[in-house]
Amino acid sequence: MKIDELAKLIGAQLYSLPGQSCGEVTRVHASDTMSSLIANASADTLLVTSLNNNQLVRVAELMGAPGLCLVGGAEPCPELLSLARTTGAAIVVSPHGLDETRRLIESRLSRVERPGA
Amino acid sequence: MITMSYRIAGGDFEAAGLATRRLKEQLARIGVGAAVMRRVMIASYEAEMNVVIHARTGTLWARVDGGKLDLEVADEGPGIPDIELALQEGWSTASAKAREMGFGAGLGLPNIRRNSDLFEVETRVGKGTRIRSTILLAQSEGAVVSTTAAEAGSVSIATARCRGCLRCIFACPTAALRVHSAGPVLLPELCIGCAECISECAAGVYGISEKGPASAEELAVPTDAVLVVSRGFLSGFPVADAPSRVLAALRALGYAEIRLLEEWSAALLAESRSRARTAGVPLPLIPPVCPAVVALVESRYPSLIPNLGPWLSPAEAAGEEFPLRPVVLAAACPAQYSAVGTASLTDRLTVISPVRLAEAVRARLPAASAPESAPTAPRGEPAQMPGELIGSGVRHVMRILSAAEAGGLPGVTLLDLSLCDGGCAGSPLLSAEPCLSRQRWRQSAESWREEARSDAAAIHRARPYAQRGGVRLDPDMGTAVRALSRIDALTRTLPGRDCGACGAPACALFAEDVVMGRADPAACPHAAPHGPTTEARQ
DSSP, X not given: OBHHHHHHHTTOEEEOOTTOOOOBOSEEEEOSSHHHHHHHOOTTEEEEEXXXXXXXXXXXXXXXXXXXXXXXXXXXOHHHHHHHHHXXXXXXXXXXXXXXXXXXXXXXXXXXXXXXX | XXXXXXXXXXXXXXXXXXXXXXXXXXHHHTTOOHHHXXXXXXXXXXXXXXXXXXXXXXEEEEEEETTEEEEEEEEESOOOSOHHHHTSTTOOOOOHHHHHTTOOSSOHHHHHHHTOSEEEEEEETTTEEEEEEEEEOOGGGXXXXXXXXXXXXXXXXXXXXXXXXXXXXXXXXXXXXXXXXXXEEEOTTTOXXXXXXXXXXXXXXXXXXXXXXXXXXXXXXXXXXXXXXXXXXXXXXXXXXXXXXXXXXXHHHTXXXXXXXXXXXXXXXXXXXXXXXXXXXXXXXXXXXXHXXXXXXXXXXXXXXXXXXXXXXXXXXXXXXXXXXXXXXEOSSHHHHHHHHHHOOOTTEEXXXXXXXXXXXXXXXXXXXXXXXXXXXXXXXXXXXXXXXXXXXXXHHHHHHHHHHTTOOTTOOEEEEESSTTSXXXXXXXXXXHHHHHXXXXXXXXXXXXXXXXXXXXXXXXXXXXXXXGGOSOSSHHHHHXXXXXXXXXXXXXXXXXXXXXXXXXXXXXXXXXXXXXXXXXXXXXXOTTOSOHHHHO
């Protein structure tokens, strides 16, 4: 599912440049530790976290993750947004908490029919 | 083979991850696949963050060579007091700032280990930490870059100088040499780097490979470089007051600091003495003072591998002492070259031939002067503890190891062994006569300074010892048994003179060469007119 569609479905705000295309995700991983995030990141994973710093984007970039979802309605810090614009990572801010956001995303992704499934 | 390196600034969370990102860009250019890339990124990022969080500065190196990718991250930092604890998930000493950013969960080192096929951490409290990770490439990725056996060798061979005297093939303790009509051939899987061939060859065919300048005139010394030499190098010059004058000449060449290999040998022996008193340690303990002895045990005496002390050799430890400074090692033998070459992939460590270094020193030797503080009496050799057996020279060491293997050394708790006569000072690359060299050293003022200043320490080795496969005829036991049968049959058809005329040091080894496809059956001039029988060769 495309990240912008997913953001709408869970009531999250999408931070992206006009015309920026959003990547697709099929998995979600939520954590507040960087080691856990990088160990579980992949090219089809949306990373969910209550952290808020530029290293999140660096991890997403290294692992090819298409986007990040911050939680609790947090305003993304300027360094994070700036780096995200450079790397093309989509930033989503969920109004829900960490576990609730993960549960909502898992629920939406599980309803998506996958080719060959 | 390609090697990349990137600097890492400690405490800079803004730039953190940039070294790993640049590495990713380079790896993508050479076609490293997604699965391997993922593991590399995790290992590299975690190691890089380790520097950012804990150290003042550091460097990330990466090397793609054949079927594997090696990562190495070294830092100048506080070191890790307890590695076992640091490898446990959840243990961390990260700052509050790092924890706020999501680091310091105690998962970094476990993450690196989980994504590595080989993983090592070496650390010294107050000095720094070095993390090594090897990640095997998928088979389809293995063709990215390749290396040849010749590139990995540590013995150089000047084929044109060979006069065919055959002395080398009989001198080699592991029968790793052959002399054919085209010149000497080294079987690298059998070579232990002991320098016997260098010592025996009057024509100067053999030498030590070096990663460095092509001539003494081009002996460029990096800024802030540390030179590590054996004291045999300082006292190997046949001039009065040699060590002090040689030291002055080395400083004139531009080395910022000159350290003696024996500092790390002494530290290693001290640790070994302590370990030999520990219950449950296999005795006699063999400290890895001489890397050629280690290679000999790994190839010829594998039952003694558990007796090898769990530390780096002095040359490797010296290389670890200065994580970020250029280190130049004047290797006393090919085995030191090999040990250092396989221990580190950093381009900051250069190995040079002591012969070439000696040429440069001779041109700068200052005039003789009176010794500054000559001792009134020669200093004795380091005290030998009860239960210690000191042995040197290939033949003696092999007999001692054979006795140890057979349980024939009752009461011996520690074997201090060197393949060169009297230790590194006996290397043919350092001095013509080791006894004179040792005497010069004992009478020099430098011998007293060495003990006073050294802060060298033994460093625990992370990579386990392993039996070398060189003596095995084939990895598959059934195939090896069949090959052995053919070798036996062929050996019975040969005259048994062990004359060396075929280029091998013994008839049985010639038979092995024929069966393994390394020699022409017609090379034996004493066999039947048409060479060994066809039946025996098949």
